[in-house]
Amino acid sequence: MKEIGFAPVELTHAGANGPLRHLANVAVLHWHGEGFELPDGAELLATTAVANQAFAVGSRVLGLQFHAEADTSHEFEAWLIGHSAELAAAGIDPRQIRADAREHGPALREAGRAVFAEWLSQIAGPDTYA
Known part of the structure; x- marks a missing residue:
């Protein structure tokens, strides 16, 4: 179940109304071969046809399967080199x-920064969902 490359995520209602809303219509970097089931008490925030992609537990726990933090302007080539065998095996x-x-990359960098800035600002206060 390799999912490697740039593609958007589908935000759930909860995802579209929280920090992940900055990723609407933005291609994020997927680079994984795993999936996850929702932990107890978690709310699903984003999916793709392949796997669950993001969840939250309250307002302080944010789990992401994709790479919203990827900065493709710096050191991205190291990802390609370091994972060349994995890419070749996956036919990518x-x-x-x-x-x-x-x-x-530029849109992802801007949207990813907005996601994390908003999430960090909300965890600085009381947990509004607990």
Whole structure:
């Protein structure tokens, strides 16, 4: 169940009304071969056709399967080199991911920063969901 490359996530109602809303219509970086079941008490925030992608437990716990933190302008080439065998085994051309990073990276960087800034500002206060 490898999911490697840039693609948007589908936000649930809860995801669209929280910090992840900044990722609406933004291609995020997926780079995983695993999935997860929702932990007890968690609320699903985002999915793809392949797997659950994000959840929250209250306002202080945020779990992400994708890489909203990816900065494709710095050190991204190291990901491609370091995972070249994994990419080859999955039949993924690193040239395509490199091109997609140039196309989607700036929007992802801006949206990812907005997600984490909002989430960090909300965890500084009382847990509104607990």
